[in-house]
Amino acid sequence: MSAQFLQFLLAGVTIGAIYALVALGFSIIYNASHVINFAQGEFVMIGGMATVSLAGAGLPLPLAIAAAVLLAAAIGLALERFAVEPARGASVVTLIIITIGASILLRGLATLVWDKNIHPLKAFSGEAPLRIGGATLVPQSLWVIGITLVIVLLLGWFFGRTLLGKALLATSHNRLAAQLVGINVRHVLLASFGLSAALGAVAGILVAPITFTSWDIGVMLGLKGFAAAILGGMGSGPGAVLGGLVLGIAEAMGAGYVSSAYKDAIAFIGILAVLVFLPSGLLGKRSTDRV
Amino acid sequence: MAWKSALTALLVLWLGAAQAQEPIRIGSFLAMTGGAAFLGDPEQKTLELYVEKLNAAGGLLGRKLQLVSYDSAGDAEKARTFAKRLIEQDKVDVIVGGSTTGETMAVVPLVEQAGVPFISLAGAVVIIEPVKKWVFKTPHTDRMACEKVFVDMKARGATRVGLISGAGGFDKSMRAECLKVAKGQGVEIIADETYGAADTDMTTQLTKIRQNPQVQAVLNAGFGQGPAIVTKNYRQIGMTLPLYQSHGVASKEFIKLAGDAAEGVRLPAAALLVSDKLADSDPQKIVVAQYTREYQTRYKSDVSTFGGHAYDGLMLAVEAIRKAGSTDRARVRDALESLKGYVGTGGIVNLSPTDHMGLDLSAFRMLEIRKGDWTLVK
Numbered sequence: 001m002s003a004q005f006l007q008f009l010l011a012g013v014t015i016g017a018i019y020a021l022v023a024l025g026f027s028i029i030y031n032a033s034h035v036i037n038f039a040q041g042e043f044v045m046i047g048g049m050a051t052v053s054l055a056g057a058g059l060p061l062p063l064a065i066a067a068a069v070l071l072a073a074a075i076g077l078a079l080e081r082f083a084v085e086p087a088r089g090a091s092v093v094t095l096i097i098i099t100i101g102a103s104i105l106l107r108g109l110a111t112l113v114w115d116k117n118i119h120p121l122k123a124f125s126g127e128a129p130l131r132i133g134g135a136t137l138v139p140q141s142l143w144v145i146g147i148t149l150v151i152v153l154l155l156g157w158f159f160g161r162t163l164l165g166k167a168l169l170a171t172s173h174n175r176l177a178a179q180l181v182g183i184n185v186r187h188v189l190l191a192s193f194g195l196s197a198a199l200g201a202v203a204g205i206l207v208a209p210i211t212f213t214s215w216d217i218g219v220m221l222g223l224k225g226f227a228a229a230i231l232g233g234m235g236s237g238p239g240a241v242l243g244g245l246v247l248g249i250a251e252a253m254g255a256g257y258v259s260s261a262y263k264d265a266i267a268f269i270g271i272l273a274v275l276v277f278l279p280s281g282l283l284g285k286r287s288t289d290r291v
Numbered sequence: 292m293a294w295k296s297a298l299t300a301l302l303v304l305w306l307g308a309a310q311a312q313e314p315i316r317i318g319s320f321l322a323m324t325g326g327a328a329f330l331g332d333p334e335q336k337t338l339e340l341y342v343e344k345l346n347a348a349g350g351l352l353g354r355k356l357q358l359v360s361y362d363s364a365g366d367a368e369k370a371r372t373f374a375k376r377l378i379e380q381d382k383v384d385v386i387v388g389g390s391t392t393g394e395t396m397a398v399v400p401l402v403e404q405a406g407v408p409f410i411s412l413a414g415a416v417v418i419i420e421p422v423k424k425w426v427f428k429t430p431h432t433d434r435m436a437c438e439k440v441f442v443d444m445k446a447r448g449a450t451r452v453g454l455i456s457g458a459g460g461f462d463k464s465m466r467a468e469c470l471k472v473a474k475g476q477g478v479e480i481i482a483d484e485t486y487g488a489a490d491t492d493m494t495t496q497l498t499k500i501r502q503n504p505q506v507q508a509v510l511n512a513g514f515g516q517g518p519a520i521v522t523k524n525y526r527q528i529g530m531t532l533p534l535y536q537s538h539g540v541a542s543k544e545f546i547k548l549a550g551d552a553a554e555g556v557r558l559p560a561a562a563l564l565v566s567d568k569l570a571d572s573d574p575q576k577i578v579v580a581q582y583t584r585e586y587q588t589r590y591k592s593d594v595s596t597f598g599g600h601a602y603d604g605l606m607l608a609v610e611a612i613r614k615a616g617s618t619d620r621a622r623v624r625d626a627l628e629s630l631k632g633y634v635g636t637g638g639i640v641n642l643s644p645t646d647h648m649g650l651d652l653s654a655f656r657m658l659e660i661r662k663g664d665w666t667l668v669k
Binding site for chain 1: 328329484485486487488489490491492494495496498499502515516519520523526527528529544547548550551552
């Protein structure tokens with residue numbers, strides 16, 4: 001394996017892990033409500049911006065991170081309670097439009113509460129690059145990949161072993177049946193928004209040392225995370241991770257071996273191709289319509 | 292009803308005075324809000340501050356100055372509407388404005404037709420090339436930035452250049468200009484990579500440039516967070532070739548974002564950015580130091596080159612009106628076109644019928660980042 005190939009691969013994996021984290025957030029809310037939450041990118045932004053401003057105010061980094069994740073989760077809960085919940089009878093499309101409105105509102109608020117500047121965040125464990133067989137990797141990438149893995153495992157445990165997790169899964173499979181066996185689907189929806197907001201915030205904090213953070217960082221990361229979620233199969237946890245990694249690596253290889261000008265185009269053409277042949281994504285449930 | 296007649300008398304007096312002392316109207320449309328607010332905001336503040344200062348010093352030709360400005364929010368369509376209003380309704384004597392190239396170009400046909408002197412504050416070379424009768428501009432062009440960088444590269448013995456640029460309007464325009472002027476400057480661009488507007492990792496593109504053993508120096512034509520990421524990635528993959536950035540990131544913000552990785556990066560910038568580091572003998576020293584002091588005293592924030600462009604625009608208009616001895620639009624335009632040796636924040640301006648910007652390469656200073664601060668490259 002040439003050093004060049006390895007460098008492209010490492011770049012792809014780093015970006016891919018970021019996309020995967022954002023994609024996971026999409027999947028959780030989708031599972032609970034079939035809503036695609038287009039404000040997911042904004043939770044990424046809130047995580048990063050809140051950490052930067054709290055750390056800037058003198059809070060130790062771990063504390064600032066915890067506070068930022070809690071803040072994002074609280075905003076996620078508020079979004080569900082005050083915007084999605086009142087419209088619960090409405091169609092899924094209406095709910096999606098509500099989340100688009102919320103994302104615009106959150107971006108606007110961020111420019112007022114914080115500012116329109118781009119902010120750096122100190123890397124968790126230094127900036128000295130690690131050398132791997134002629135290629136290099138910044139330590140922060142290991143944080144991103146490592147935490148993504150931990151979160152995937154935690155989510156697996158949560159959905160497989162805890163009552164709330166099982167309730168969430170049950171709701172995703174059949175809302176009415178879940179309600180009939182005594183699951184409070186409203187609480188499940190609330191929990192899913194809080195959880196995915198916290199997840200988005202974690203993603204935003206982890207990537208801030210690599211990508212910087214600003215009021216509008218959520219737009220593009222949200223879009224790429226959405227693409228990764230679709231690619232992997234909307235609603236599937238492992239699918240989100242796989243989708244993120246495939247998207248990231250496709251972008252890096254496309255830029256490296258074909259042309260950097262068509263990097264995004266290559267990635268999105270790949271997604272289109274996957275969707276044509278596997279409409280439910282790489283690991284999505286094969287849905288069959290009953291008539 | 293004594294107060295009513297008193298008020299009427301006051302009004303009549305005031306109107307009479309106004310008629311005798313018709314102010315000189317400076318029209319402006321700027322991107323005070325929106326995505327380009329970082330341009331329009333300091334520009335508007337600068338115009339307000341100096342119109343006030345000029346009036347306090349007795350005005351111009353014995354008349355007061357009046358600033359009429361509108362917020363175009365960076366929107367070319369709004370800029371057109373406001374320019375129309377400035378010309379037809381407000382009957383301004385000269386227009387100083389247009390934060391972005393888009394706004395400026397939308398207004399050009401209007402001012403050309405109405406015959407109003409227009410000093411644009413936007414960057415692109417298309418504004419003054421080909422020369423338009425009524426249109427002038429104060430900022431440096433991206434072509435000059437390319438030339439300045441190439442001259443410095445050659446001085447360091449580098450003639451084969453790797454170019455990496457973003458997908459934004461600024462980036463694209465500068466990339467095109469650099470490709471155009473490279474040959475004339477005796478350098479060859481042998482790698483040409485691009486990245487997306489919201490990309491978060493450029494190690495791939497930089498690795499490709501590194502794979503080319505011919506490359507002797509790298510230039511990043513970019514704007515926003517992209518160049519800071521490029522700089523960090525550049526150090527990450529251990530590249531040691533000289534790295535150049537553009538005037539698009541000539542602010543302390545860039546050093547803050549790129550951190551230690553910015554060490555040794557060179558970029559062209561206006562003298563205003565390093566007003567405290569200029570030699571006392573520098574012809575621009577007095578004007579940039581004074582503008583910096585006055586702006587900071589008033590607004591308690593750092594000066595930017597954009598505010599400087601507005602300062603130059605206003606002062607050029609004032610000089611031209613003074614030289615013309617009237618506000619007759621045609622005479623002001625002729626006076627403007629013949630202004631020589633005006634020392635502004637952007638450089639020494641020598642306008643002529645063939646050059647409506649009037650700056651040469653000496654307007655740019657080559658800076659190197661050392662220990663988190665700018666230093667002048669001799």
